[in-house]
Amino acid sequence: xxSNVDQTPFPSRETEVETMIAPKIDHxxxxxxxxxTNARFALATAEQPFFVQAQTYQCxxxxxxxxxxxxxxxxxxxxxxxxxxxxxxxxxxxxxVSFTNNHWQICIDDLKQHYSIGQIKLLNDFESIAYxxxxxxxxxxxxxGGRWPTVGGDHYTVAVVGPGSGLGIAGLRFYxxxxxxxxxxxxxxxxxxxxxxxxxxxxxxxxxFGRVSRExxxxxxxxxxxxxxxxxxxxxxxxxxxxxxIAYAGTRGNYEICVQSMDLYFEVLGQVAGDVALTLxxxxxxxxxxxxxxxYPQHLKKSKFRCGFESKGRHSHFMKxxxxxxxxxxxxxxxxxxxxxxxxxxxx
Numbered sequence: 001x002x003s004n005v006d007q008t009p010f011p012s013r014e015t016e017v018e019t020m021i022a023p024k025i026d027h028x029x030x031x032x033x034x035x036x037t038n039a040r041f042a043l044a045t046a047e048q049p050f051f052v053q054a055q056t057y058q059c060x061x062x063x064x065x066x067x068x069x070x071x072x073x074x075x076x077x078x079x080x081x082x083x084x085x086x087x088x089x090x091x092x093x094x095x096x097v098s099f100t101n102n103h104w105q106i107c108i109d110d111l112k113q114h115y116s117i118g119q120i121k122l123l124n125d126f127e128s129i130a131y132x133x134x135x136x137x138x139x140x141x142x143x144x145g146g147r148w149p150t151v152g153g154d155h156y157t158v159a160v161v162g163p164g165s166g167l168g169i170a171g172l173r174f175y176x177x178x179x180x181x182x183x184x185x186x187x188x189x190x191x192x193x194x195x196x197x198x199x200x201x202x203x204x205x206x207x208x209f210g211r212v213s214r215e216x217x218x219x220x221x222x223x224x225x226x227x228x229x230x231x232x233x234x235x236x237x238x239x240x241x242x243x244x245x246i247a248y249a250g251t252r253g254n255y256e257i258c259v260q261s262m263d264l265y266f267e268v269l270g271q272v273a274g275d276v277a278l279t280l281x282x283x284x285x286x287x288x289x290x291x292x293x294x295x296y297p298q299h300l301k302k303s304k305f306r307c308g309f310e311s312k313g314r315h316s317h318f319m320k321x322x323x324x325x326x327x328x329x330x331x332x333x334x335x336x337x338x339x340x341x342x343x344x345x346x347x348x
Contacts, residue, residue, distance in 0.1 A: 025052070027082040027348050029341045030069065033125065033333030034059070035089040036101025036165065040331060041072045044085065044338035050135065051338045054331065059102040066114055082348070083119030084111060085341040087128030087333040097122060101165075119345050126170035128336035129160050130181040133172055133287055135339055136329060142297045144288065145306040146323035151285060159282035160327075161273045162289035163222065167215040171280040179343075182280055187215040194271055194311070197233075197264065204229040217268050223247065223292065227261040247292050251299045266300055269293070270308025277322050278312065285323045289332060297326050 029044040031051060039059055042051035053076055062068040073079075088106060090097045095108040108120050123131075134151045151158055151174075159171040159182070167187030173180045191212045193199045205212045205225055216222050220243035227246050231238040236257055241249070249255040250262030273286045286309075293300055310319040329335070341347075 028078055028080070029083045029085060029119075029338075029345060029347070030072070030078075030081050031334055031337035031341060032084075032086040033128070033331060033337065034065075034086055034099075034104075034106070035125070036099055039065075039068050040334055041069070042331075042334050042338075043076075044341045046342045048135075048137075049329075050132075050335045050342075051331070054334065059099075059104060062104075065104050065106050065111075069115075081115060081117055083117055083121075083341060083345050084115070085121045085123070085337045085345070087123045087125045087337045089125045092122050092124060095122065121340065121344070123337060123340060124170070124183050125333050126160060126162065126168040127181045127183050128340065129162065129168070129289065129332045130170040130172040130336065131179065131339045132332045132336035133158055133160060134174070134179065135335060136287070136325075136327065136332075140327065140329035141287075142301075142326040142328050144297075144301050144324045144326055145309070146285070147321050148323065156284040157280065157282050158285045158287065159276050159280050160287040160289060161269070161276055163218040163220075163269065163293060164290045165220055167213075167218045167222070167272075168289075169276055171276075171282055184280075186276060186279075187218070188213045190214070191217055191268075192271075192275075194308070198268070200233050201226060201229040201264070204232055214268075214272050217265070218272060220244075220292065223261060223265050226264055227257060230257050230260055230264070243292060247296065251296045262296075262299065263303060265292075266303035266305045267308045270303075270305035271311070273305075273324060274309040274312055274319055277309075277319065278315065283318075283322055285325060287325050287327050289327045293326060294328070297328075300326060 025043055031042050031044045033040045037059060039057045042054040045052055055072060057068050088097045090099050098105045108122060111120050155175050157173045162168040169184050169186035171182030191214050193202045202212055205216055209216060216225055223243045223246055228238055246258045246261050250258035253259055277286050309324060310316055312319050
């Protein structure tokens with residue numbers, strides 16, 4: 001049996017001392033994890049924790065990506081870079097990405113011209129997280145069922161499911177010494193209810209949205225949708241709580257509808273994670289990310305998450321051993337960008 005490290009609740013505030021004490025890097029590669037609100041920058045390293053000098057900037061504070069990069073370079077006294085490797089929350093089309101929730105557009109050709117750098121890579125944010133999965137250690141994870149052993153060996157397939165501002169899903173197939181990410185838009189697949197209450201929630205959300213994707217339930221806005229639907233179903237006034245307020249009240253038992261909202265959220269998350277395991281053949285493990293889920297590991301473990309995960313009819317027996325881990329380590333997108341850069345960039 002594995003040591004009880006996987007049973008330990010997360011600390012309320014995880015320190016990142018390891019990112020603050022940085023060795024001198026002779027051939028710096030700038031990595032980033034860029035979303036709609038924040039741009040997290042760091043320098044890649046080849047060893048744990050795979051990045052140093054991490055710093056977060058608000059996208060709204062900078063007119064473009066160049067200004068944010070320049071601010072980071074100035075803050076850390078960097079006068080040259082060997083390469084750039086950025087995880088970005090959006091589709092990459094012809095070497096460019098535009099963001100839904102901020103005004104930036106990033107193009108590889110523009111960056112090459114501006115910084116005179118030949119090695120530049122844009123990764124989908126969940127593609128980047130997929131690259132980080134084999135580098136996660138037991139201390140980085142919280143076991144939520146199934147066998148314990150972490151990823152290893154010559155051949156394996158794993159996946160990550162991450163509810164946040166949306167729902168990201170990606171896989172990673174390791175074969176013949178090479179890791180190949182499986183990039184998906186699985187968060188936009190249709191939601192399939194599995195009990196009467198979920199049917200009622202679906203019917204309410206159909207009236208509001210028409211088509212209902214998984215993301216309409218499994219995200220910060222999705223948790224608010226669940227709460228809104230349950231208020232309507234139970235004929236209760238909707239107080240208009242934020243996702244964080246619903247999660248806080250629901251995990252403390254302060255408000256019945258919030259409790260039910262969190263229960264349903266975790267149950268559906270398990271169902272979708274199980275579907276992903278079957279769809280991608282990710283029988284070596286499913287990793288779970290997302291801010292709300294990460295803040296409440298014990299509630300996730302006690303919830304119907306594994307019941308939803310394993311309840312797959314004729315394949316239920318097949319699901320019981322597939323491990324599910326909650327990612328405890330912060331900034332997996334930065335780690336994945338570093339792993340990619342160290343593996344594929346030509347570093348002197």
